[in-house]
Amino acid sequence: MNCTSSRLQYSDTGYFSKIxxxxxxxxxxxxxxxxxxxxxxxxxxxxxxxxxxxxxxxTLVTELEKQYAGLPSSDAVKQSIRLLxxxxxxxxxxxxxxxxxxxxxxFIYKILHVIKLAASFKEQLPQYNFVPVFYMGSEDxxxxxxxxxxxxxxxxxxxxxxKGAVGRMKVDDNxxxxxxxxxxxxxxxxxxxxxxxxxxxxxxxxxxxxxxxxLLVHHLFKNHGLVVLLPDNAALKKTMHTIxxxxxFNNKPSEIVSITSEKLSEKYKVQxxxxxxxxxxxxxxxxxxxxxxxxxxxxxxxxIVFTKEELINxxxxxxxxxxxxxxxxxxxxxxxxxxxxxIGGGGELAYWLELKDLFLHYKAPFPVLILRNSFLxxxxxxx
Numbered sequence: 001m002n003c004t005s006s007r008l009q010y011s012d013t014g015y016f017s018k019i020x021x022x023x024x025x026x027x028x029x030x031x032x033x034x035x036x037x038x039x040x041x042x043x044x045x046x047x048x049x050x051x052x053x054x055x056x057x058x059t060l061v062t063e064l065e066k067q068y069a070g071l072p073s074s075d076a077v078k079q080s081i082r083l084l085x086x087x088x089x090x091x092x093x094x095x096x097x098x099x100x101x102x103x104x105x106x107f108i109y110k111i112l113h114v115i116k117l118a119a120s121f122k123e124q125l126p127q128y129n130f131v132p133v134f135y136m137g138s139e140d141x142x143x144x145x146x147x148x149x150x151x152x153x154x155x156x157x158x159x160x161x162x163k164g165a166v167g168r169m170k171v172d173d174n175x176x177x178x179x180x181x182x183x184x185x186x187x188x189x190x191x192x193x194x195x196x197x198x199x200x201x202x203x204x205x206x207x208x209x210x211x212x213x214x215l216l217v218h219h220l221f222k223n224h225g226l227v228v229l230l231p232d233n234a235a236l237k238k239t240m241h242t243i244x245x246x247x248x249f250n251n252k253p254s255e256i257v258s259i260t261s262e263k264l265s266e267k268y269k270v271q272x273x274x275x276x277x278x279x280x281x282x283x284x285x286x287x288x289x290x291x292x293x294x295x296x297x298x299x300x301x302x303x304i305v306f307t308k309e310e311l312i313n314x315x316x317x318x319x320x321x322x323x324x325x326x327x328x329x330x331x332x333x334x335x336x337x338x339x340x341x342x343i344g345g346g347g348e349l350a351y352w353l354e355l356k357d358l359f360l361h362y363k364a365p366f367p368v369l370i371l372r373n374s375f376l377x378x379x380x381x382x383x
Contacts, residue, residue, distance in 0.1 A: 043340060050365045051087075061082075133229055170209075234318070244324075277292065345372050
C-alpha cells in the first residue's frame with residue numbers, strides 16, 4: 001500500500017484554540033503563563049530548576065517496586081525504575097484516564113511521544129538519564145467519558161452501575177462480554193487474535209480498571225522502558241499533606257489560580273475554574289467534592305460530615321481517601337516525579353497555563369509544556 005503524508009501548521013487546522021496556537025508561536029500575551037521554552041534550552045533550564053527541588057525519589061522508587069511486583073519481568077522497566085533513584089535522572093511524562101481498552105488513538109501516541117522524546121533528550125544530553133512515564137488518571141469519576149471504545153465505526157459501551165473513581169471500579173461480566181463482541185469484529189485482522197488474547201489476560205473479572213489498564217499499557221510498552229505510575233497511592237499522597245491542608249482550610253490554591261485565571265481571561269478562554277476546595281473525598285464507591293458549610297466540612301451529595309479536627313485526623317491517617325481535582329492534579333504529579341516536561345493535548349495544556357503561580361507559591365518546579373503530536377490517518381478510499 002502506498003502512503004503519503006502532508007503537514008499543516010497547527011494554526012491552519014482550525015482545530016486548536018487561540019491559547020494553544022499563541023503558545024506554540026510564543027506570542028507575548030501568553031509568555032507570563034509558562035516558565036520554559038519548548039526547545040533544548042528550555043529543557044536544560046527545567047533540569048537546573050528541578051535539581052534545586054527536594055525530590056521524593058526514595059518513596060517513588062519504593063512504591064513503583066511494589067506496584068510492579070509479580071508482573072512479568074521487563075529488564076527495560078526495571079532499569080527505568082532503578083534510574084529514578086539517581087539524581088541525574090529526570091522524567092518525561094504524559095497522562096490519561098483509564099479509558100477501557102485504551103479508547104482513542106491518541107492514548108497510544110501520547111505514550112509513543114514521551115518514549116521518543118526521552119530517547120531524543122538522552123542523545124542530546126548524554127550526561128543525564130530520561131525515563132518516559134505514563135501517569136494514569138485513574139481517580140477520574142466521569143464514567144461516560146471512559147466507558148467506551150470504537151472499533152470500525154461501531155461504539156462498544158460498558159454498562160455498569162458502579163460509582164466513584166473509574167480506576168477503582170471492577171471488571172464485571174458486562175465488560176468481559178464487550179471483549180467477546182469486539183473479538184468477532186477484529187479476530188480476522190492480522191493481529192486481531194493477539195489483541196483479544198492480551199485484553200482477556202488484562203481485563204479479568206474482579207480486577208480493578210486501574211490494574212487492568214496498567215497491565216495492558218505495561219504489555220504494550222514494557223520493552224521501551226515506559227514506567228506506568230498509579231498515583232492512587234497512600235504513600236505518594238502523603239507528599240501532598242501540607243498542600244491538601246492549605247486547600248481544605250485556607251483555600252490558598254483557589255485564591256492563587258483565580259487571580260491567574262482572571263489575567264488569562266483578558267485574552268483567552270479559561271479552561272478550568274478553581275473551587276474554594278479542590279480536593280475530592282474518595283471512599284466506598286464515591287469520589288465527591290468537599291465543601292465547607294460554616295464550621296463543618298461536608299462531602300457533597302452524601303451524609304459524610306467532618307469537623308476540622310476530624311478532617312485533619314482523616315487526612316493524616318487515610319491520605320488515599322483524598323483526591324486532587326484538575327487544579328491540584330498537576331502539582332501532585334510534579335511533586336512526586338522528577339519531571340522536566342509534560343506532554344498533553346490542547347485542553348490539558350490550556351489548564352496547565354493557569355497553574356504557574358500555584359507552582360511558584362509551593363516552590364515546585366514547573367515543567368516544559370509540550371503539545372502532543374497530532375495526526376489523522378485517512379484510508380485510500382477516502383483520500
